[in-house]
Amino acid sequence: MGRPKGKMLFNVFTIRQILETLSGGGAKNYWSVARSLPGIHSSTISRYLRFLVYNGCVERIEHSLLSVDYKITEKGLRLLEALRMLEEPPPEAIAPRPRKAR
DSSP states (O other): OOOOOSOOOOOHHHHHHHHHHHTTSSOEEHHHHHHTSTTSOHHHHHHHHHHHHHTTSEEEEEEETTEEEEEEOHHHHHHHHHHHTSOOOOHHHHSOOOOOOO
8 A cells, every 4th residue: 555645634633533433442344433433424534544554553454355454553542642632623713814904
């Protein structure tokens, strides 16, 4: 598996949700991960998982062509601990600021 293609901007809170799901113990298949993340599109979950695998935070375990599991690594657990220190801000805290009139 190579480097994920294209420019990617990631939401740290989505990464945290995926890592939280995988930290529950043992390997999980893709659909177990997707079911625990309602509201996040399946293509987004796939992209984030590829990113996390590429960076060594998640291990991809291929049993067969159609059977793949994902497991959090030690590096992923350390990242999760750091992300747990961040609180998700309310929408108004990250909304664009209005421009001042000149």
